[in-house]
Amino acid sequence: MSASLSNQQQQNDGPIAVPPSSKDIFLDRTFRTFTTCFAWLTLLLIGYIVWEIGGTALPAIKEMGVGFLTGTTWDPNKGEFGILPQIWGTFYSSLLTLLLGGSFGIAIAVFLTQDFLPNKIQIVLKSTIELLAAIPSVVYGLWGIFVLIPLIRPVANWLHATLGWIPFFSTSLSGPGMFPAALVLSIMILPTVAAISQDALSAIPDKIKEAAYGMGTTRWEAILKVLLPTASRGIFGGLVLGFGRALGETMALAMLVGNSNQLSLSLFSPADTLAALLALNFPEASDYETQILMYAAVVLLFITLAVNIIGELIISYSERSGGKK
Amino acid sequence: MTSAQTATLTDDVVIDCKVDKIFYGNFLAVRDSDVPIYKNKITGFIGPSGCGKSTVLKSINRMNDLVRIFRFEGRIHFEGQDLYGTNVDPVSVRRHIGMVFQQPNPFSMSIYENVAFGLRLNRYKGDYDARVEEALRGAALWKEVKDKLQNNGMSLSGGQQQRLCIARAIATKPTVILMDEPCSALDPIATRQVEELMIGLKSEYTVVIVTHNMQQAQRVADKTAFFSVDISQGGRTGYLVEMNDTGKLFENPREQLTKEYLSGEFS
Numbered sequence: 001m002s003a004s005l006s007n008q009q010q011q012n013d014g015p016i017a018v019p020p021s022s023k024d025i026f027l028d029r030t031f032r033t034f035t036t037c038f039a040w041l042t043l044l045l046i047g048y049i050v051w052e053i054g055g056t057a058l059p060a061i062k063e064m065g066v067g068f069l070t071g072t073t074w075d076p077n078k079g080e081f082g083i084l085p086q087i088w089g090t091f092y093s094s095l096l097t098l099l100l101g102g103s104f105g106i107a108i109a110v111f112l113t114q115d116f117l118p119n120k121i122q123i124v125l126k127s128t129i130e131l132l133a134a135i136p137s138v139v140y141g142l143w144g145i146f147v148l149i150p151l152i153r154p155v156a157n158w159l160h161a162t163l164g165w166i167p168f169f170s171t172s173l174s175g176p177g178m179f180p181a182a183l184v185l186s187i188m189i190l191p192t193v194a195a196i197s198q199d200a201l202s203a204i205p206d207k208i209k210e211a212a213y214g215m216g217t218t219r220w221e222a223i224l225k226v227l228l229p230t231a232s233r234g235i236f237g238g239l240v241l242g243f244g245r246a247l248g249e250t251m252a253l254a255m256l257v258g259n260s261n262q263l264s265l266s267l268f269s270p271a272d273t274l275a276a277l278l279a280l281n282f283p284e285a286s287d288y289e290t291q292i293l294m295y296a297a298v299v300l301l302f303i304t305l306a307v308n309i310i311g312e313l314i315i316s317y318s319e320r321s322g323g324k325k
Numbered sequence: 326m327t328s329a330q331t332a333t334l335t336d337d338v339v340i341d342c343k344v345d346k347i348f349y350g351n352f353l354a355v356r357d358s359d360v361p362i363y364k365n366k367i368t369g370f371i372g373p374s375g376c377g378k379s380t381v382l383k384s385i386n387r388m389n390d391l392v393r394i395f396r397f398e399g400r401i402h403f404e405g406q407d408l409y410g411t412n413v414d415p416v417s418v419r420r421h422i423g424m425v426f427q428q429p430n431p432f433s434m435s436i437y438e439n440v441a442f443g444l445r446l447n448r449y450k451g452d453y454d455a456r457v458e459e460a461l462r463g464a465a466l467w468k469e470v471k472d473k474l475q476n477n478g479m480s481l482s483g484g485q486q487q488r489l490c491i492a493r494a495i496a497t498k499p500t501v502i503l504m505d506e507p508c509s510a511l512d513p514i515a516t517r518q519v520e521e522l523m524i525g526l527k528s529e530y531t532v533v534i535v536t537h538n539m540q541q542a543q544r545v546a547d548k549t550a551f552f553s554v555d556i557s558q559g560g561r562t563g564y565l566v567e568m569n570d571t572g573k574l575f576e577n578p579r580e581q582l583t584k585e586y587l588s589g590e591f592s
């Protein structure tokens with residue numbers, strides 16, 4: 001190393017640049033090693049969890065095979081176990097949630113980013129919605145039982161009475177059920193979807209907005225035809241996260257979904273989900289049942305991982321092709 | 326009035342723009358500027374930064390309505406109507422008077438959809454492929470993109486993007502096209518292409534262009550309007566100093582201020 005580049009006492013005048021000291025270099029290296037370790041540790045942790053749960057579930061998987069996934073009864077006394085209603089309930093509640101919470105979350109994001117409101121109100125509303133994420137799910141569950149269900153029951157029962165021939169309204173709402181559960185879940189995923197969609201919408205450069213208005217779009221046309229498509233990748237990411245949250249949510253669902261082994265299209269009938277099944281059955285499970293519940297846990301884990309991975313793939317695919325149609 | 330002026334006044338005026346005052350909040354940005362825009366001509370706006378060229382330009386297609394504190398006093402006659410009349414919808418004004426911006430701003434969709442955007446917006450019923458091709462040819466971009474119409478508009482180079490924006494603007498055949506420094510983000514070659522393109526557009530369209538480049542104004546503009554800033558009354562209010570045929574304005578300006586600006590003595 002030449003003299004001028006080495007770490008020497010510098011003169012008062014002249015350039016004051018010095019190479020990083022050995023301490024800087026040491027800190028830099030340590031920091032880098034540290035972060036790399038943690039990154040790998042998360043991967044390891046996921047691998048370990050899958051391994052451990054899979055290991056416990058293995059005897060049950062071997063014994064019951066695919067029949068467990070297609071069976072519709074859950075009766076520990078008779079030793080009959082099937083989780084099709086729970087798989088169905090998990091997807092049904094999550095899709096409903098995605099539909100309700102997703103569209104509502106996107107609508108809120110549009111409303112809060114497109115100058116519909118004065119700036120100050122916008123900020124207040126934004127933080128209020130973010131606060132929704134801070135409410136514990138057991139509180140959501142209680143609110144659902146004591147406030148929401150009594151509130152929607154008359155409407156639900158009216159719908160059943162008048163439009164009962166539509167499969168979605170084929171039962172009346174007697175208490176907990178699919179719809180109240182999905183409604184509460186929608187509120188729970190709202191902050192995620194809304195916040196991520198807001199970020200995606202406000203990241204659109206002003207010049208794109210100008211271009212849209214310059215072409216003579218109305219505000220709605222600008223939003224629907226230009227801004228939402230431009231932000232679609234980010235919004236989709238928010239939806240995937242929200243869907244993942246809905247698939248795995250346990251407490252509020254265990255309280256609201258009704259925990260009944262039913263395979264029904266009806267929005268008002270009680271149902272069950274994998275997460276709720278696990279939460280309610282573990283405390284009193286025998287060793288044998290634990291293995292079976294672990295099998296169900298593997299199924300849930302597989303579903304959530306698959307949804308997230310597929311979401312990531314879609315996002316990165318659309319990134320690579322640069323929005324090619 | 327000189328004979329030259331009488332001659333110009335007999336030309337077709339498509340947009341008769343008479344600005345009394347333009348405010349942003351309490352700030353008087355532009356005052357007393359009568360800028361007639363002639364049919365099938367290129368009108369250039371020149372002047373120092375901050376003198377209100379963009380403000381006047383964006384008032385013509387009511388883009389400024391997007392600025393909440395903007396206020397316009399005066400009138401702009403277009404096709405027998407005052408664009409600032411009470412029952413005029415700014416959205417439909419913008420559909421008749423297209424705009425190309427300083428920064429290329431294609432939408433994040435395919436090249437084809439970028440050009441077809443205005444057609445879909447106006448619920449055009451005819452042959453989209455033909456219209457898209459015509460617009461891309463008009464914007465001197467067809468040869469470069471005809472094999473990749475489904476690629477994203479953002480994947481083009483800056484100069485190509487700007488020409489795509491011009492294609493998008495002319496696809497609906499607006500009567501007038503406003504361009505706010507359309508070449509400032511482009512290299513000299515792309516600039517020349519866009520300039521040639523503008524001259525080609527003249528036969529069908531009326532073009533108004535804001536530019537900081539005196540050579541560009543001389544190369545493309547038939548008429549040139551010179552704006553300046555009046556700092557005498559404490560504020561910084563822009564106004565039209567003079568407007569004339571480009572050749573006359575550059576060779577023989579009537580006003581001392583114009584002379585100084587053109588010779589670079591402007592402070």
Ligand SMILES: Nc1ncnc2c1ncn2[C@@H]1O[C@H](COP(=O)(O)OP(=O)(O)OP(=O)(O)O)[C@@H](O)[C@H]1O
Nearest residue numbers: 349354373374375376377378379380381392561563
């Ligand atoms: N949205 C706005 N809000 C408030 N003031 C504005 C706004 N847009 C422009 N102005 C002010 O109006 C005056 C004229 O601005 P304008 O952009 O029209 O100038 P310009 O001639 O286009 O300048 P340049 O050559 O730098 O583009 C400036 O003093 C500017 O600060």
Ligand SMILES: [Mg+2]
Nearest residue numbers: 378379380505
């Ligand atoms: Mg400007």
